[in-house]
Amino acid sequence: MRINNLSFKFDKNGPDFFKDLTVEFAPNQVHFIQGDNGIGKSTLFNILQGNIEHDAQLDASVTLDGTTYKAHNNTFDTRFTNQIHTVQQNYNRMIADQFTFKENLQLANLPSHPGLHSLPKATIFDVMQSFGADIVNTPAHSLSGGQRQLLAILMSAQKSTRMLLLDEPTATLDTENAKMIIECLQQLAVELKVTMLIICHDKELVKKYSDHNCYVLEKNSDGQRLIKFES
């Protein structure tokens, strides 16, 4: 996936927030994005999903699997945005507590207008079974923080996604759970052929797992935002 010459202003008459930002992410891998608070990591995710205000101004194109999509009216084509899903920082909003791990996966697969058919199947059942039957049939309210985060990730990952954007998925987790989540993401990226972008502030975690896929968003001396590959 490649972002080409992305320029963005929060206000049409305001200053540039991003100017000619270009970056390429290798497919089916986990990429970490770091940077100071307020530098624009979450804004970049919002732009990719088309979640920006009306009075903003976006000029960019993105290339995914050889097809280039140009931004129009502050958003990218739905053929592009439909291939992107986000795992929110507040993953509790993504889970139905009363239902089991497996039912949650099935519920996330409901069509846009649920009908009179039975629940759809969970499409990543193989991955799910590797966590053991105990977790699979456990109500979501009884899962640990790490397991709930994992559930939210799996629910998003199974939605025919080519890209998964994760905004600080390990922020509320202890070290062990954070490691478990990142290892699971790396496994999922390969198995499901999904490119993952992760905003992460935990330098130790990034150092351990980045595997040459770490990017830093920062300002240069002119105040222009750049995204730099960090070796």
Place this chain on the structure above:
Amino acid sequence: MLNTLLVILEQTLLHIPLMLGAYISFSLLKVPDLSIESAYVFGALFGSKIIMGMPGVPIELTLIAVICASLLGGALVGLTSSLMTQKAHLPHLLSSIITFGLFHGINQLISAPYVSLQQYANPLTIVTSIQTHPELFTLLFFGLISALVVFLLFKTQLGYAWAVYGNNPHFFANYGISTNFVFIIGVIVSNALAGLSGYMFAQSNNFVEINMGLGKALLCITALILGKALYKTKKPFSLTVPLAGTCAYFALQQVLLKVGFNLKYFTALQAAIVLCILIYTYRKKRSHTHIDNLGV
């Protein structure tokens, strides 16, 4: 004794559709859906209009038409209130109150405050029944059909979606599922069932009165609380809760009547019961993060 049991059974059957509807909106969607009171009256009025407009038509056809009309009447009320909530972004309690005002005006426009159905053929007596309770078999049939339909609905994507909405209304937005659709269809089905119940009650009592819906929401909440107390389940939905609750509610009413309690104070008594149970429930659950709305 037998007559008391028959009264409990008849009252339960008359209220089963209403209670199933209330279970969908109060317990599954977890919204304070006062519009079921308006739907109850509007369904009764719609049904009675059909009875009055179809003299001489075979009773079987009248029955089918009247059931469809009462369901449609209730559904219209549900559509109005749910559209206000989802499209105008009003809190559902406010939508219900506005819907009540709107339909109270419409009811007065299309009907007298009191309409007697005495002089019209009663479609609920289509099947010969016990002499003292001539509608019992028809009511039993509609009670069972309503319960079966709702039971089957709970096994569908829609049934699960209603329970998910009550559990986490933000859920659907993350997965490209229409929250509006789930909510609107849920309230429409709930109110349609209330409309059917309204007609059955009106026909059974041989009159329609435009204030007959008052207090029905409280009745539903009380019965659902009783149902939950009698049948504890960890399942996201259970048909036993509204059915057992309705039965227990009318059994309690008959017991109080037998011991000489004046039923004109029954509404106040059930309000007090609901208040006590809710205070107890909320205090007990204070340490928990999730509290069911309305305690049902």
